[in-house]
Amino acid sequence: MARFCTVTSARLGLVLLVICAGRDAAAQTILGPVPWQMLPYCNVVTLTLTNTPAGFRLDGTEDQCGAVKKASVVGIASPNADGSFTMNFSIVTPWAKAVHVSAVVSPATGHGTWLDSIGHGGTFAFFQTVAGLPVRPLPPSSVAPGTITQVELAGGSVGATEVLASQVQLRVSGACGAGSAISAVLTSGGVTCVPIRADVRFRSASLADQTLGPGTTSITGWGSLTNVGGGSYDPATGEYSVPSAGTYMVSAAVGLLPNGGAPGNRCVVIFLNGVAEVGECQDAAAVFESQSATAVLALAAGDVVGVRILNNTGASFTASDGAVTGFYVARLH
Numbered sequence: 200m201a202r203f204c205t206v207t208s209a210r211l212g213l214v215l216l217v218i219c220a221g222r223d224a225a226a227q228t229i230l231g232p233v234p235w236q237m238l239p240y241c242n243v244v245t246l247t248l249t250n251t252p253a254g255f256r257l258d259g260t261e262d263q264c265g266a267v268k269k270a271s272v273v274g275i276a277s278p279n280a281d282g283s284f285t286m287n288f289s290i291v292t293p294w295a296k297a298v299h300v301s302a303v304v305s306p307a308t309g310h311g312t313w314l315d316s317i318g319h320g321g322t323f324a325f326f327q328t329v330a331g332l333p334v335r336p337l338p339p340s341s342v343a344p345g346t347i348t349q350v351e352l353a354g355g356s357v358g359a360t361e362v363l364a365s366q367v368q369l370r371v372s373g374a375c376g377a378g379s380a381i382s383a384v385l386t387s388g389g390v391t392c393v394p395i396r397a398d399v400r401f402r403s404a405s406l407a408d409q410t411l412g413p414g415t416t417s418i419t420g421w422g423s424l425t426n427v428g429g430g431s432y433d434p435a436t437g438e439y440s441v442p443s444a445g446t447y448m449v450s451a452a453v454g455l456l457p458n459g460g461a462p463g464n465r466c467v468v469i470f471l472n473g474v475a476e477v478g479e480c481q482d483a484a485a486v487f488e489s490q491s492a493t494a495v496l497a498l499a500a501g502d503v504v505g506v507r508i509l510n511n512t513g514a515s516f517t518a519s520d521g522a523v524t525g526f527y528v529a530r531l532h
Contacts, residue, residue: 378394401425408519447530452523454520471498
């Protein structure tokens with residue numbers, strides 16, 4: 200018949216209940232139940248330690264800071280080379296929220312330190328019940344943060360309803376039609392589209408001889424036209440209307456014949472909506488050469504640009520194609 204023997208450790212103040220299976224049988228030692236407070240919190244763990252070949256089996260409760268329902272505790276304590284014991288145990292609350300705790304305890308004092316699986320820790324205080332402390336925090340779910348990895352996830356188990364769309368980009372599901380491009384991707388996977396600006400280029404060349412009297416005269420004798428992007432050219436006025444808003448480079452070059460040395464000068468001028476923008480001039484006695492002007496303009500759709508000659512010599516002369524000539528318009532952006 201088994202008999203029970205009580206052994207008291209004066210150093211620890213613990214009561215050892217020895218269950219003797221028989222006179223010659225090995226004794227099984229049961230230590231406890233003994234309490235540890237998980238400072239800096241009010242939670243108290245009360246454990247019974249039963250010796251096994253590997254150390255001690257841990258069984259007991261966690262008082263939930265005096266709550267009516269206690270949490271269950273189970274684990275094992277293993278000896279370390281330095282004489283301390285590592286106590287690893289799991290606390291399962293009445294709400295099925297589990298937390299794993301590791302405590303290192305000194306047999307000389309019964310005290311130690313603890314750390315749980317959600318990152319909280321402190322002093323593992325033997326036989327203490329300090330009042331007025333907060334409750335040890337629990338994870339918001341039964342799974343401790345950072346414990347789920349790719350190994351725990353089944354293939355295809357996480358979809359759009361399981362992720363936070365404000366932080367995780369969903370698969371792009373939107374598309375832009377012809378003539379537009381994606382400018383932004385929404386959290387829902389939709390897209391924002393903006394129009395693609397088509398290439399806009401206009402070039403006129405092969406200028407026929409044109410007599411230019413005193414005053415301002417539009418150059419209209421262009422014979423070779425290249426028009427890309429939808430703008431319109433009016434041969435009667437020699438002016439080009441841009442198809443869309445943007446920044447444009449407008450350039451003109453006209454060959455000017457001398458006019459017998461009359462005083463004054465002749466200017467090649469770029470006009471915007473009938474108003475002079477920029478021009479360059481040469482005197483009346485200059486030999487035949489190409490005179491040019493260039494401007495970079497911010498234009499709206501429908502704005503009209505053209506090239507005119509300003510003659511203030513008081514005598515007529517001729518614009519000719521015998522030198523570099525042309526009227527160019529190109530959208531930069």
